Amino acid sequence: SWLVCAASFCVHFLVGGVSNSFGTMFLALLREFKRSELETGKESSWVGSFAIGMTYFCGPVSAALCERFGCRIIACVGSLLFMTASLITSYMSSIIPMYFTFGFMGGFGFSLMYFSSLFVLMQYFTDKLSLANGVVLAGSGCGSMAFSLLLGKMCSLYGVHAGFKTLAVAGVIGVLASSVYHPTVSDDEGELLVEDIDKDHERIPFRLRCYDAVKPGLHWQNKAFLLWTVSLGLVFFAVFIPYIYLIAKLRGIPPSQGSLMVGLMCISGTVGKIVFGRLADVRWVNRLYLLQASLVVIAIGAFVFPFLRSYPGLLTYALIHGFLDCGAAVMFGLVTRDIVGKEMMAAALGSMYGVVAIPLTAGPPVAGMLW
Numbered sequence: 001s002w003l004v005c006a007a008s009f010c011v012h013f014l015v016g017g018v019s020n021s022f023g024t025m026f027l028a029l030l031r032e033f034k035r036s037e038l039e040t041g042k043e044s045s046w047v048g049s050f051a052i053g054m055t056y057f058c059g060p061v062s063a064a065l066c067e068r069f070g071c072r073i074i075a076c077v078g079s080l081l082f083m084t085a086s087l088i089t090s091y092m093s094s095i096i097p098m099y100f101t102f103g104f105m106g107g108f109g110f111s112l113m114y115f116s117s118l119f120v121l122m123q124y125f126t127d128k129l130s131l132a133n134g135v136v137l138a139g140s141g142c143g144s145m146a147f148s149l150l151l152g153k154m155c156s157l158y159g160v161h162a163g164f165k166t167l168a169v170a171g172v173i174g175v176l177a178s179s180v181y182h183p184t185v186s187d188d189e190g191e192l193l194v195e196d197i198d199k200d201h202e203r204i205p206f207r208l209r210c211y212d213a214v215k216p217g218l219h220w221q222n223k224a225f226l227l228w229t230v231s232l233g234l235v236f237f238a239v240f241i242p243y244i245y246l247i248a249k250l251r252g253i254p255p256s257q258g259s260l261m262v263g264l265m266c267i268s269g270t271v272g273k274i275v276f277g278r279l280a281d282v283r284w285v286n287r288l289y290l291l292q293a294s295l296v297v298i299a300i301g302a303f304v305f306p307f308l309r310s311y312p313g314l315l316t317y318a319l320i321h322g323f324l325d326c327g328a329a330v331m332f333g334l335v336t337r338d339i340v341g342k343e344m345m346a347a348a349l350g351s352m353y354g355v356v357a358i359p360l361t362a363g364p365p366v367a368g369m370l371w
Contacts, residue, residue: 001125001132004180004182005135005136007181008120008121009135009136009139010176011075011113011114011116011117011178012137012138012139013146013173014082014113014171014173015117015143016137016139016140016143016266017139017140017145017266018110019052019140020144020262021143021144021148021151021262022051023262024148024155025151025163028156028163029047029095029160031160032159033095046103047098047099049240049363049365050103050107050361051102051106051110052360052361053107053360054104054107054108054357054361055111055114055357056353057354057358058107058108059111059349059354059357060347060351060354062074062078062114062115063115065112066115066119071117071178071181072116072178072180072182075113075116075120075174075177075181076175076179077112078109078110078116079113079171079174079178080109080171081112082109082110082113082171082174083169083172083175084109084168085101085102085105085109086165086168087165088101088105089101089102089164090161090163091161102164115350120181131278134273134274134275134278135273135274137273137277140266140269140270140326141266141267141269141326142270144263144266144267144269145263145264145267148266149260149263151163151166218344219344219347222339224339225339225340228335228339229352229355229356232332232356233358234359235356236356236357236360237362238363238367239325240360240364241363241367242318242321261311261315261318264318264322265319265321265322268320268326271323272323272326272327275323276294276327276328276331280331287331287335288338291328291331294324294325294331295328297324298321298325298328301324
């Protein structure tokens with residue numbers, strides 16, 4: 001079980017690391033395409049926004065594919081798709097085609113890797129699922145630190161196209177890690193998952209499974225879940241903005257220090273995910289109240305952020321934001337399970353992320369127009 005947890009950690013090391021360190025690529029795109037900062041900034045932000053938005057928007061389809069073909073195959077396909085998208089993007093001479101190569105194609109690969117790495121944990125863990133989620137999601141923090149520094153160095157020395165080639169090579173991590181996924185349940189169960197699958201369900205055509213994954217399910221009749229999804233849509237509108245524009249805000253500071261700041265923010269997030277994952281397993285801790293308190297502090301920080309000018313002030317903001325933001329990410333799935341129940345958790349998560357992907361995608365470009 002913990003070997004699979006380590007493999008999922010590596011997948012999130014790649015997916016979360018690349019997504020959170022896109023601010024480094026954002027600056028490289030600004031330098032590569034010699035146009036006005038306002039025009040190029042708005043266009044460049046869409047590349048990362050489409051990628052992260054597609055990651056969540058395709059959640060229902062990714063869930064259906066994992067159910068049909070298994071988490072291991074889908075994660076491997078997603079890794080190969082991301083490698084191909086990054087390699088094609090490295091030969092693009094303008095920003096617009098990158099929307100489709102890295103944004104849509106790479107984002108769909110991210111989605112296949114991301115959701116398969118989470119669903120496989122449900123097969124292996126029961127009592128320690130919260131801790132396993134925290135450990136796995138902490139991989140994005142470690143990956144963000146590594147990719148921020150690596151991409152910053154590659155882009156400053158060889159340009160943004162070398163950065164995309166580096167991402168293509170890094171996709172090997174996903175292929176190797178996802179090959180560890182084995183179609184068995186946890187050791188406590190001790191049985192093959194294949195033996196537990198309903199034979200009648202196996203004969204359902206795949207197109208009907210995809211339809212079942214995206215059609216409104218019973219969880220949408222839950223008013224608490226409906227309000228929860230709308231609330232998260234407002235939260236996700238702003239959640240990705242600091243990861244893109246934090247480095248761009250550092251006027252007069254070397255890009256290497258900006259990349260280091262993003263990396264430290266994500267390392268702080270790694271600690272936050274483990275701490276929140278551990279707290280979520282404590283019986284007397286109310287998960288919803290813990291999440292609400294975190295979001296309030298994040299909102300206050302977002303209000304203060306535009307007024308910060310010094311490097312120490314921005315670093316303090318980055319560390320606090322990373323700790324609480326990534327800790328809250330652990331709680332999203334757990335609170336969703338508390339609302340709809342374990343039986344509808346997978347469908348509810350796919351639907352929820354599919355909805356919040358829209359404001360998540362729109363957030364950074366809207367912030368770019370205001371900036």
